[in-house]
Amino acid sequence: MRNTIKIIAAGALMATAIGAFAQNSGPETPHNVLQLSATGQVEVQQDLLVMTLATTREGADAASVQAELRQALDSALPEARRNAEPGRMDVSTGAFSIQPRYAKEGRISGWQGRAELILQGRDFARISAAAGRIQALTVSRVAFDLSREARTRVEAEAQAQAVEAFKARATQLARGFGFGGYALREVSVNSHEAGPGPRPRMMAMAARADNLEAEPVPVEAGKTQVVVTISGSVQLR
Incomplete structure (x- = not known):
């Protein structure tokens, strides 16, 4: 009976130690982390x-x-x-x-x-x-x-705008919450094109192209906006 009690006590101590270790080794809950996003956009003439x-x-x-x-x-x-x-x-x-x-x-x-x-x-x-x-x-x-060359150039411009806007917003919010600055934790970059739909006049001309004989098909390009969004989190400090 005495041996049984000792074994139970040893098992209880081991379980307590494992529980304490699990508590101490668990992921630390982040504090003073701010989620934010910023956007840059550039309007450009469609060239393709x-x-x-x-x-x-x-x-x-x-x-x-x-x-x-x-x-x-x-x-x-x-x-x-x-x-x-x-x-x-x-x-x-x-x-x-x-x-x-x-x-x-x-x-x-x-x-x-x-x-x-x-x-x-x-x-x-x-x-x-x-x-x-x-x-x-x-x-x-x-x-x-947009051609590949135009898209690459415009995306770079929009991305630079988004980076500067992200940094400015992070600095402003950090100071607003009483912190001296911030450290970047993680960030993601996404880009897309936001342009107007087809112009009715252009589409009507295209629809009548079968009545033209050796005449150029009239076309007219519009403008589109390349938008880059940067989102992520910063550690206030």
Whole structure:
């Protein structure tokens, strides 16, 4: 019986020691930590035009529809490649799809397909003129974006603004709470583009492009805003 009591007592002391060790070794609750964020934004003219030309075909069988779509692309590609120049106007094929059409009874009554050709680059005049000369396809979509070079440059400007705003806000808040300064704990950086939607006038012109014969497709780029947000936490001290 005495041995049993000793064993129980030893076990109790060990459990107490482990509990105390666990308490002492646990993560310390942070104090005087401030969460904040700041934003920098730069407005810039869009310098990249992406124009999608397309055609649709319908027929009784999939093979004939596919052949007609390929014929349209084969007719359009030489004209597009003739005016291509890296960076100024790049040419690529887009979606190429063939789908069945169904009758009321659920059976296949025919086939329809769509083929796309994409012209994109920084030379708006070259792209719009090439699109006007391609007769086998019509303009289905016009979009504007930023080139990689412009995006990199503008993001750097917006990021510098966000960093300065973050530092100024952290300093202001630290002093407001009675601290002399702060130390950076963690930070994350996110960027996105916030621009206006398509201009109705531009889209209306693009929709009428099939009525133009060898005339440049009128386009007009807008402006967009590149926004960089820096968020994180600081240790007041």
